[in-house]
Amino acid sequence: MAEKKGLLKRLAEGQVWTSIFRGGGVPKSRRQRMMVVLNSVFLHLHPVRLPKHAVKLKFTWCMGGLSFFLFLILTISGILLMFYYRPTIEYAYTDIIDLAEQVPFGIMREIHRWGAHAMVITVWLHMFRVFMTGSYKPPREFNWAIGVILLLLTLLLSFTGYLLPWDQLAIWAITVGSNMARATPFIGSEGPGAALLAIGDINFVTMSSDIRFALLGGRFLGEATLLRFYVLHCIGLPFIIMIFMAVHFWRIRKDGGISTPV
Amino acid sequence: MSELNEEKQSVTVPPASPPPAALGKTDDGSQVTRRTFFSWLSIGWIAFVAATGGFFTMMLRFFFPNVLFEPVQTFRAGFPEDYQVGEVDLRWKSKYGTWIVRNGEGIYALSTTCTHLGCTPNWLTAEQKFKCPCHGSGFRKTGINFEGPAPRPLERYRIVLSDDGQIIVDKTKKYQQEKGQWGDPEAFLKV
Ligand code: HEM
Ligand code: FES
Numbered sequence: 001m002a003e004k005k006g007l008l009k010r011l012a013e014g015q016v017w018t019s020i021f022r023g024g025g026v027p028k029s030r031r032q033r034m035m036v037v038l039n040s041v042f043l044h045l046h047p048v049r050l051p052k053h054a055v056k057l058k059f060t061w062c063m064g065g066l067s068f069f070l071f072l073i074l075t076i077s078g079i080l081l082m083f084y085y086r087p088t089i090e091y092a093y094t095d096i097i098d099l100a101e102q103v104p105f106g107i108m109r110e111i112h113r114w115g116a117h118a119m120v121i122t123v124w125l126h127m128f129r130v131f132m133t134g135s136y137k138p139p140r141e142f143n144w145a146i147g148v149i150l151l152l153l154t155l156l157l158s159f160t161g162y163l164l165p166w167d168q169l170a171i172w173a174i175t176v177g178s179n180m181a182r183a184t185p186f187i188g189s190e191g192p193g194a195a196l197l198a199i200g201d202i203n204f205v206t207m208s209s210d211i212r213f214a215l216l217g218g219r220f221l222g223e224a225t226l227l228r229f230y231v232l233h234c235i236g237l238p239f240i241i242m243i244f245m246a247v248h249f250w251r252i253r254k255d256g257g258i259s260t261p262v
Numbered sequence: 263m264s265e266l267n268e269e270k271q272s273v274t275v276p277p278a279s280p281p282p283a284a285l286g287k288t289d290d291g292s293q294v295t296r297r298t299f300f301s302w303l304s305i306g307w308i309a310f311v312a313a314t315g316g317f318f319t320m321m322l323r324f325f326f327p328n329v330l331f332e333p334v335q336t337f338r339a340g341f342p343e344d345y346q347v348g349e350v351d352l353r354w355k356s357k358y359g360t361w362i363v364r365n366g367e368g369i370y371a372l373s374t375t376c377t378h379l380g381c382t383p384n385w386l387t388a389e390q391k392f393k394c395p396c397h398g399s400g401f402r403k404t405g406i407n408f409e410g411p412a413p414r415p416l417e418r419y420r421i422v423l424s425d426d427g428q429i430i431v432d433k434t435k436k437y438q439q440e441k442g443q444w445g446d447p448e449a450f451l452k453v
Contacts, residue, residue, distance in 0.1 A: 172381050175380045176380060176396060218330045219332065220332060224331065
């Protein structure tokens with residue numbers, strides 16, 4: 001009676017496969033298909049099923065998905081760049097030249113740079129479409145707030161990465177950018193309210209103790225800044241943004257999937 | 263914690279009929295008494311919260327180094343005779359971020375930091391002005407701003423003579439024109 005099973009079928013019903021993917025074999029019923037999603041630590045962040053309109057390009061522009069895709073590309077290409085790039089004043093600039101001219105497939109650097117520009121654009125466009133479709137309305141207002149944090153983190157990643165080539169553009173862009181931090185209320189040395197935080201003649205928020213100082217690791221842009229930005233760019237910010245992305249995706253599912261066009 | 267306690271008390275003082283919930287009175291068991299407050303568990307929690315708070319404070323302070331590996335802020339700039347009257351001297355520009363300018367009456371040390379957002383302007387001899395490449399601020403030879411977004415004049419550094427007659431420029435002390443500080447005797451070296 002036992003007809004011979006194909007190799008694929010035997011694999012799909014074997015112990016190795018079923019121990020990894022519970023539920024046994026190729027999902028056939030709707031319930032089984034849902035279980036596949038629910039049983040995967042990665043897939044379960046995603047809604048278990050998608051309404052037809054949700055995959056229409058016209059509605060989402062796929063901008064959130066593209067942002068995430070670009071983030072993955074940036075993570076992979078970025079980790080690869082770390083194998084060649086040294087964040088010191090002596091080597092940073094020349095290591096970038098080395099990547100451009102000597103390293104096999106040093107185009108990885110271009111991929112990372114263009115990808116970074118693209119991600120900033122797609123995140124803005126994603127926000128724009130969420131706004132235009134009114135998808136920020138309850139029950140999705142919390143996910144909008146998470147989104148604002150994601151936007152901020154994306155811009156901070158872009159800002160910290162900008163310094164790393166240590167060329168003229170980098171140094172002056174970060175000089176200008178970090179000087180704006182002086183004007184932060186209360187915690188920037190030239191910001192409103194900073195002068196209030198003083199006892200007699202002693203100012204507590206000065207050029208050597210304000211928020212800009214903590215950002216630069218000194219009073220001026222220098223080696224300490226390069227190292228600080230490098231650590232933030234390669235570890236600190238990606239770590240934080242991944243946590244918020246997980247919450248973002250999970251909330252889409254919990255808010256009832258992607259909103260419905262009116 | 264409260265569960266243990268409840269058991270203990272219910273042995274000695276059996277509770278009368280519980281008060282109606284509407285009165286909002288908590289029953290004895292869940293009340294924080296002196297004993298329960300100082301239980302090991304509370305102490306443990308308080309210690310944990312304090313340690314965590316302490317660690318976050320450490321983390322914050324960690325970002326503010328005490329010793330900076332930055333270029334020195336005070337330098338010797340040679341003798342007054344080394345500088346020509348009417349010229350903007352560029353020799354300390356890249357190393358110490360300072361222009362030394364001599365006029366008919368004396369010498370002053372100008373900061374090369376643009377007062378807009380911190381780029382380094384260029385001295386244009388033909389036009390007799392400092393011009394910032396970033397957003398186009400312009401400053402006169404005196405340091406007074408006259409075009410572009412810079413909101414105030416360039417700063418001047420403390421400039422004095424040492425015992426051997428050399429000029430000492432001290433960048434830790436700044437003089438701002440808009441605060442009327444350029445009149446300070448150490449903001450201008452009379453020669
Ligand atoms: C790192 C940046 C971000 C990533 C990777 C991301 C990813 C996504 C993805 C994949 C979706 C599914 C729908 C779609 O693709 O359009 C989505 C939905 C959503 N996003 Fe984002 N997002 C980011 C930033 C933002 C920002 C800046 C905002 C707004 C301030 C935002 C607010 C929302 C909201 C409210 C939804 C639900 C939309 C709906 O139900 O129609 N997100 N996000
Ligand atoms: S920094 Fe000089 S004009 Fe903006």
